[in-house]
Amino acid sequence: MKKYWKLISIAVITVGTIGFFYIQSALAGSNYPEFEIETLGGNDEEVQDLVLYGNYMEGNIKGNDFQITAEGIQYNRDLSYFDRLDRRDRFPELKRLQQDYKSFMRGKNSLSQLAESETHIVYADVTGNSGEMSFRIEVLDKEDNEQTAFTVEVPDDEKDSFIYVEQVYMDGEKVKVVTRNHVNGSMDGFTTEIHVYEFNIGDQILTGNEMILSYSEGSTDQTMTHVYKPGDGSKLQSDTHAIFVMEEWETDEEGGYYSQFAESKVISIDMETNEFTEFVLPDTLQGVENTVLLENSQGDSMLYFPKNNEHGLEIVVIDLENEKMDEKRSFTFERDNINMNSGPPVTAIQDGKMYIITQTNEEYALSNIFVVDVQSGELLYEGQITGLNGNVKSMEYFFHIFDMAIR
Amino acid sequence: MIEIKEITKKFGRKKVLNGVSFTAEKGEITCIIGVNGVGKTTILNAIMNLTPVNSGQILINGEKIHKGSYENVTFIPDAMTMLPQMTISQAMEFMQDFYNTWNQKRASEILGFFKLKESDRISELSKGNKAKVNLLLGLAMDVDFILMDEPFSGIDIFSREQIAEVFTSHLIEDRGVIITTHEIGDIEHLIDKVVLLDQGVVLKEFNSEEMRETEGKSVVDVMREVFKA
Amino acid sequence: MNRYIKLVNFEISRFIKLYFVLIAITVISQVTGTIMISSQYVNSASEAIYQHGVSIEQFITERGLMSMFQVTASLWFLGPIALCIAALIFYTFFIWYRDWFAKNTFIYRLLMLPTARINIYLAKATSIFLLVLGLVALQLFLIPLLSTILKWIVPVDLRLDMSVTELIDSFFYLQIILPQSFVEFLIYYGIGFMVVFIVFTAILFERSFRLKGILLGGVYGILSIAIFTMPFFIFIDYLYPIELLAVETVLGLIVAAMSIWVSHYLLTKKVMV
Numbered sequence A: 001m002k003k004y005w006k007l008i009s010i011a012v013i014t015v016g017t018i019g020f021f022y023i024q025s026a027l028a029g030s031n032y033p034e035f036e037i038e039t040l041g042g043n044d045e046e047v048q049d050l051v052l053y054g055n056y057m058e059g060n061i062k063g064n065d066f067q068i069t070a071e072g073i074q075y076n077r078d079l080s081y082f083d084r085l086d087r088r089d090r091f092p093e094l095k096r097l098q099q100d101y102k103s104f105m106r107g108k109n110s111l112s113q114l115a116e117s118e119t120h121i122v123y124a125d126v127t128g129n130s131g132e133m134s135f136r137i138e139v140l141d142k143e144d145n146e147q148t149a150f151t152v153e154v155p156d157d158e159k160d161s162f163i164y165v166e167q168v169y170m171d172g173e174k175v176k177v178v179t180r181n182h183v184n185g186s187m188d189g190f191t192t193e194i195h196v197y198e199f200n201i202g203d204q205i206l207t208g209n210e211m212i213l214s215y216s217e218g219s220t221d222q223t224m225t226h227v228y229k230p231g232d233g234s235k236l237q238s239d240t241h242a243i244f245v246m247e248e249w250e251t252d253e254e255g256g257y258y259s260q261f262a263e264s265k266v267i268s269i270d271m272e273t274n275e276f277t278e279f280v281l282p283d284t285l286q287g288v289e290n291t292v293l294l295e296n297s298q299g300d301s302m303l304y305f306p307k308n309n310e311h312g313l314e315i316v317v318i319d320l321e322n323e324k325m326d327e328k329r330s331f332t333f334e335r336d337n338i339n340m341n342s343g344p345p346v347t348a349i350q351d352g353k354m355y356i357i358t359q360t361n362e363e364y365a366l367s368n369i370f371v372v373d374v375q376s377g378e379l380l381y382e383g384q385i386t387g388l389n390g391n392v393k394s395m396e397y398f399f400h401i402f403d404m405a406i407r
Numbered sequence B: 001m002i003e004i005k006e007i008t009k010k011f012g013r014k015k016v017l018n019g020v021s022f023t024a025e026k027g028e029i030t031c032i033i034g035v036n037g038v039g040k041t042t043i044l045n046a047i048m049n050l051t052p053v054n055s056g057q058i059l060i061n062g063e064k065i066h067k068g069s070y071e072n073v074t075f076i077p078d079a080m081t082m083l084p085q086m087t088i089s090q091a092m093e094f095m096q097d098f099y100n101t102w103n104q105k106r107a108s109e110i111l112g113f114f115k116l117k118e119s120d121r122i123s124e125l126s127k128g129n130k131a132k133v134n135l136l137l138g139l140a141m142d143v144d145f146i147l148m149d150e151p152f153s154g155i156d157i158f159s160r161e162q163i164a165e166v167f168t169s170h171l172i173e174d175r176g177v178i179i180t181t182h183e184i185g186d187i188e189h190l191i192d193k194v195v196l197l198d199q200g201v202v203l204k205e206f207n208s209e210e211m212r213e214t215e216g217k218s219v220v221d222v223m224r225e226v227f228k229a
Numbered sequence C: 001m002n003r004y005i006k007l008v009n010f011e012i013s014r015f016i017k018l019y020f021v022l023i024a025i026t027v028i029s030q031v032t033g034t035i036m037i038s039s040q041y042v043n044s045a046s047e048a049i050y051q052h053g054v055s056i057e058q059f060i061t062e063r064g065l066m067s068m069f070q071v072t073a074s075l076w077f078l079g080p081i082a083l084c085i086a087a088l089i090f091y092t093f094f095i096w097y098r099d100w101f102a103k104n105t106f107i108y109r110l111l112m113l114p115t116a117r118i119n120i121y122l123a124k125a126t127s128i129f130l131l132v133l134g135l136v137a138l139q140l141f142l143i144p145l146l147s148t149i150l151k152w153i154v155p156v157d158l159r160l161d162m163s164v165t166e167l168i169d170s171f172f173y174l175q176i177i178l179p180q181s182f183v184e185f186l187i188y189y190g191i192g193f194m195v196v197f198i199v200f201t202a203i204l205f206e207r208s209f210r211l212k213g214i215l216l217g218g219v220y221g222i223l224s225i226a227i228f229t230m231p232f233f234i235f236i237d238y239l240y241p242i243e244l245l246a247v248e249t250v251l252g253l254i255v256a257a258m259s260i261w262v263s264h265y266l267l268t269k270k271v272m273v
Helices: A002-028 A082-086 A092-100 B040-047 B067-071 B088-098 B104-113 B127-139 B157-168 B208-215 B217-229 C001-051 C056-063 C068-072 C075-099 C108-113 C118-153 C163-170 C172-178 C182-232 C241-270
Strands: A036-042 A050-058 A062-069 A070-074 A114-118 A120-127 A134-139 A146-153 A160-171 A174-186 A191-201 A205-216 A223-228 A241-250 A260-271 A276-280 A291-297 A300-309 A313-317 A331-334 A346-350 A355-358 A364-372 A379-387 A397-406 B002-011 B016-025 B031-033 B055-060 B073-076 B145-149 B176-181 B195-199 B202-205
Touching: A002 C001, A002 C118, A002 C163, A002 C182, A036 A070, A036 A364, A050 A364, A062 A397, A062 C182, A070 A276, A070 C068, A082 B217, A082 C182, A082 C241, A114 A160, A120 A160, A120 A174, A134 A174, A134 A191, A160 A241, A191 A355, A205 A223, A260 C163, A291 A346, A300 B217, A313 A355, A313 A364, A313 B073, A346 A397, A355 A397, A364 A397, B002 B040, B016 B040, B016 B055, B016 B195, B016 B202, B040 B055, B040 B073, B040 B145, B040 B176, B067 B073, B073 B127, B088 B104, B088 B127, B088 C241, B104 B127, B127 B145, B127 B157, B195 B208, B195 B217, B202 B208, B202 B217, B202 C001, B208 B217, C001 C056, C001 C068, C001 C118, C068 C075, C068 C118, C068 C163, C075 C108, C075 C118, C075 C172, C118 C163, C118 C182, C118 C241, C163 C172, C182 C241
Parallel strands: B031 B176, B031 B195, B073 B145, B145 B176
Antiparallel strands: A036 A379, A050 A062, A050 A397, A062 A070, A114 A120, A120 A134, A134 A146, A160 A174, A174 A191, A191 A205, A223 A241, A241 A260, A260 A276, A291 A300, A300 A313, A313 A331, A346 A355, A355 A364, A364 A379, B002 B016, B002 B055, B195 B202
């Protein structure tokens, strides 16, 4: 045995040290500070289904991503590998669809390509290269679990280099697909078109193709245009409207090295009628375009812009039908602890309730949480995320909520 | 008995062995004679499965070579088979560690016979002493067969004499030996069987004593005849 | 003691001197680095505070707190790790070729051992695994030691203490060497060892067929990697992550088993001294 001391010692030290490290880190967990949701007012049932995603950082170095629920905080490093592997947690609706319709949902990871009704799920995708692109439409009948799929050639696709599916809408046999088509580059830069294609899933045919909007993304005539869908794609877009934000920038003659923000508009497409409306945002709403929320209430489609101002949290409401700001329905929650420099709030809307997270400027209260009834403007819940006393050792820390989901 | 049956070996397009067959018996010294580069070493490598043959068959006591065969056949190649940084005693320890048929008593005896020092490092030995270490490592095993590749090549005269002495000693006795050489001088009187090899072909296989008795020719006489023809 | 274990011990012994040198370089460099970086920080702090009248808070705002992160991100720390990685990658090849080349032709002895030849392959692979993991363990052992040194030098007000896990979270390179969870540890090092098996088999192709073998070995390597990575090209959209993991695990085992089987064939039927 003496001869084997090298082998034995290397093996024992290796297995011992690595084993000890992983056992100890599994048992002890990370040592990051605890944070919790503290209720200040309202019914705390309202935040039972809320999951907030954020990041904690000490001295710009030490920290980790986490999620906070009413039950407490969980740092990512304390999740098992398998839980971390399953990134769907960030997209509860995707997770629900993938769990309930496992086979149909295979390979379908983008909620913007899906629409769901009581009886069906429909999925739309565009495949192939320029000139031979085709739509692939897949439909699941939830009741008998029957899947149908068909492909239709994209009309006039010689001019398109890419087509992105932005939203899918379903009404009975009628399926509409909102796309953003990048037209092959010309001398004047790149042209992008927004189309609404209409299909009949019973007959498996394309029944309509309407170009809603065409704009140049290049820097022609000293303007630069940028169009995007607000939000982070975490919500299944079964809405009656497709919303885009269009930002325009003024550029100098040199071709866009020095560009200045000109204006931004909200573009709304009514999915029933393909009717297209455009609303230029007032100066006060510039810069918070991405927080826009759409909700249909009593037949009206309303856009909600939560934003921080010097008085507190303001929610500006725009009536899409009348294409104007609805002063009566806009409201402000006056708070003096909102950090104006922390960027726009993190927002979500579901079932007539709006969830808003803002950063505070207080030392141990890190974020405000608001749950608001969209109809009445009533504050259903108010709370804050606070560090548990004594747990935050260093004041040199950074705490930031960047996303949320409603389970 | 080691049976070599119709073995063929090609290196690239060159046929080094072309249907070589012969047998070597236990208790006999079989000598493969040929000029350099005729495939003598290749035959020994092939027996030990150190070089795969393209066709033919090699049987040791009627069996194909397997891991257990290495306990029963030992090969003393022309090259050192131990690490140069080892001392002779470490090399012997290694052998004892891995081979059940290693005979430590005999090893000590050979060590004394060759006047080698256990604590010497292999890399620091002279060429002759390296060859002796190689012999020691092979001969100290209780095996039926010993293969030796050119045991006399490139070493000094005294070492050669010492090595030659081994063949008449009890170290060889009733074992089977296959030895390759290109110069027969030192061991002509010792060998029982001769295999004359040229261009990968066995030109003649004969028993040296029978040859002397029946035809009155020495091994060298036969070699002259065959190789000149 | 069976011959496989004996061979592993033997292979380890052959590398042990160099291994101790690598360990010594790592320890010396990382300890020196910790002392240097910590002292420099403390020196500039005292210079700023006592000579230029800067307040501690202001100094911290400008320079940040001293932590193990600054140490691990330095060449003092990463240099020897890179050296060890390079040495072991090199040794993955050299562990075979050293037996054929140079003055000694130890391969004669290895191939004539009364044991299945695949044990030579497995012993060499095991040695590489142990040597790699030994260095990983060394690092796990060293980090707390370096933290302690840092604490001796830097006063508590100026430093940000980090545990080993926190340090790993903060630094991407460390996460590769020491993944967050044991499952990832198995995955990362499992893939690493599968690659070692593939490389070994490619080497044996070369040793069996020489020039032609380089080509065969290359083809074998590409084929193995192709099999292993195939799901990423074919099924990536089709499989759920957990299924992909399962498929990859099975494919990794298949590729490793295939390497061992092919090597067994080459060692018994094709390899040449």
